Amino acid sequence: LQLQASGGGLVQAGGSLKLSCAAAGSTADYYAIGWFRQAPGKKREGLSCISSNGGTTYYADSVKGRFTISRDNAKSTAYLQMNSLKPEDTAVYYCAADRRCKFWSGTYPFRAADFGSWGQGTLVTVSS
Secondary structure (H helix, E strand, C coil): CEEEEECCEEEECCCCEEEEEEEECCCHHHCEEEEEEECCCCCCEEEEEECCCCCCEEECCCCCCCEEEEEECCCCEEEEEECCCCHHHCEEEEEEEECCCCCCCCCCCCCHHHCCEECECEEEEEEC
């Protein structure tokens, strides 16, 4: 499964961006899609995950209420709508895929090791 993330850019604090993750492969619609981000000097942080049919979504507390994950299986594309952006949201954003979402209790509910396929990152910069 090949993934390609896009949609990053420069935005002012309080603004919005919508990221896309295009999946290529005959079984793309059978995969859950997750979004992660990594800021300079920080570990990769899982943000959200959506099940293969789009019926179940999960969010990290850090983005709940501001970010919305969705997917359009007819286009084999998942999205991350990001609203009320803050300077601390500045990071490289990655999409990832695996058979299902795994949501763990604790500070970091998503683990990078649970996702077998990764796209290249797209840079989001939020200016103050």
